[in-house]
Amino acid sequence: MRGPPRGSGPHPPAMPPHPWTRYLRRALAAAAAAACAAALPAVAGVTMTDPDGNPIRWDLDIEQANVVQGEVTWFLDPRGVTEEPLGDVTEQDALYAAFAAWESLPGGQIRFQEETDRRATERNAKDRVNFISWRKFVLGPFTLAATFSASENGVLTDADVVMNDQERFVHWATTTPGTGGHADVQAVLTHEVGHLCGLDHSPVAGATMSYYIRVGSISGRTLEGDDASSYLDAYPPGLDTEHGSIVGTLRVGRRRTARGIPVFALDPATLEPAGCSFTDDTGLFRITGLAPGPYLVAAAPLADTGPYSTWWSASPARLEAAFLGAADPEAEDGVPAEVIVRAGVPVVAGEASLRKARRRGRRDPDGDPEHARGILLGAGAGGAFERALDEDWFRFHVDGTGPLEIRVIAWGIGSAADADLAVFDGAGEEVLAASFDQRPALDVANANGDAGVDPDPLLTSFDPPAPGDYLVRVRAQPQSGYGSPGAFYLLRIRPLGPP
Numbered sequence: 001m002r003g004p005p006r007g008s009g010p011h012p013p014a015m016p017p018h019p020w021t022r023y024l025r026r027a028l029a030a031a032a033a034a035a036c037a038a039a040l041p042a043v044a045g046v047t048m049t050d051p052d053g054n055p056i057r058w059d060l061d062i063e064q065a066n067v068v069q070g071e072v073t074w075f076l077d078p079r080g081v082t083e084e085p086l087g088d089v090t091e092q093d094a095l096y097a098a099f100a101a102w103e104s105l106p107g108g109q110i111r112f113q114e115e116t117d118r119r120a121t122e123r124n125a126k127d128r129v130n131f132i133s134w135r136k137f138v139l140g141p142f143t144l145a146a147t148f149s150a151s152e153n154g155v156l157t158d159a160d161v162v163m164n165d166q167e168r169f170v171h172w173a174t175t176t177p178g179t180g181g182h183a184d185v186q187a188v189l190t191h192e193v194g195h196l197c198g199l200d201h202s203p204v205a206g207a208t209m210s211y212y213i214r215v216g217s218i219s220g221r222t223l224e225g226d227d228a229s230s231y232l233d234a235y236p237p238g239l240d241t242e243h244g245s246i247v248g249t250l251r252v253g254r255r256r257t258a259r260g261i262p263v264f265a266l267d268p269a270t271l272e273p274a275g276c277s278f279t280d281d282t283g284l285f286r287i288t289g290l291a292p293g294p295y296l297v298a299a300a301p302l303a304d305t306g307p308y309s310t311w312w313s314a315s316p317a318r319l320e321a322a323f324l325g326a327a328d329p330e331a332e333d334g335v336p337a338e339v340i341v342r343a344g345v346p347v348v349a350g351e352a353s354l355r356k357a358r359r360r361g362r363r364d365p366d367g368d369p370e371h372a373r374g375i376l377l378g379a380g381a382g383g384a385f386e387r388a389l390d391e392d393w394f395r396f397h398v399d400g401t402g403p404l405e406i407r408v409i410a411w412g413i414g415s416a417a418d419a420d421l422a423v424f425d426g427a428g429e430e431v432l433a434a435s436f437d438q439r440p441a442l443d444v445a446n447a448n449g450d451a452g453v454d455p456d457p458l459l460t461s462f463d464p465p466a467p468g469d470y471l472v473r474v475r476a477q478p479q480s481g482y483g484s485p486g487a488f489y490l491l492r493i494r495p496l497g498p499p
């Protein structure tokens, strides 16, 4: 179980309640290798936007009361937290560390300084004091913290951070490793400083800017590739010789408007997201701040528009998750294309059309070994859980006995699906290998350590006993989400090269 969702809260404008819409199902990657228009989307990375879709950020070149000599100022309320956090580190030092994490990103532009002249006693969207405080009665029980931002014409003018000071709801700690049942001050502040910079939540679950932060985890103290990617997009270095970007266009069926679809640049070996962006109104996306090298690109529905700027609520929900770039648009489950990123120039991922999720009837077309979907070695396939303990079966063929890697990514790209994975013999009877969670929450080293929990399953080296047909079962664990738009996954089976 993912534990109760612990967000670190909405930033204004307050998010309206959103309906949970339908489900999605299997995916397809129908991609044409057509060249993409040279146009770039207005919004990239995952930055906060105003109601018209304009990104909002600090203008470091224009002096205002809280931007002094190009540095964004902040003021920590000296009243502190009512219940002293567990651990030896002060809230102030945790805050310094949170700012330092963003300042130390390679190519990062923002510098911060403590406000020494202008004080404030309460949050105020108009006083241009970036006020950071612990407060009771501002935030609900499931919200650890929230950043309240104000902007004019796309330029941030004020950002106040409120940390939840109700002991009934939140206990705080600064210990390393983290302490179970206690939210980590530095991790949560690092997230809020991301909002203070103008970044929105990220669907990448392992990112510091993810909406969900596991209480007891300190993994949010360090920034992930995805955090850096959005940040570098919002504040691009003048001449960036270290990073490149991927651009492309997505459509949903024949629809041109496809705003708010998350697109991920994935490490081809680990499928870890290195960057994420949302498509704009015309389906364009741009993922920036990527280290040179190969990537796979995948798209998925936005499981829940609630945690994001309201602009993204037009995101289509009934959509199949897919790797992009299968050469044959008719192929059901294609081999994802590698995109090679080079420093300095955007590389075009091409144009892809995503499938709308089909509504499934009572029948489950791939719910048993007899009806398993075929998947090629090296290929990826999308799927989704529609019911509790849902099972999806895949069949693959091997000509040899070399080791295979079988991987599911779901949680990592913002899905509520929690899958387990098992390989069966060709008759679907004998289990040859199985995997539950890569980094289980039951292991304290994950739950409270740097790396964090990763509930996506992985079989690192499956050695087929003989050439022939095998079956893979992807199954919803008892606590998995299902039915909603959020319970999608991507499966990939690939031969491992010689070590």
Ligand SMILES: [Zn+2]
Pocket: 007, 008, 009, 010, 191, 195, 201, 210, 211
């Ligand atoms: Zn947040």
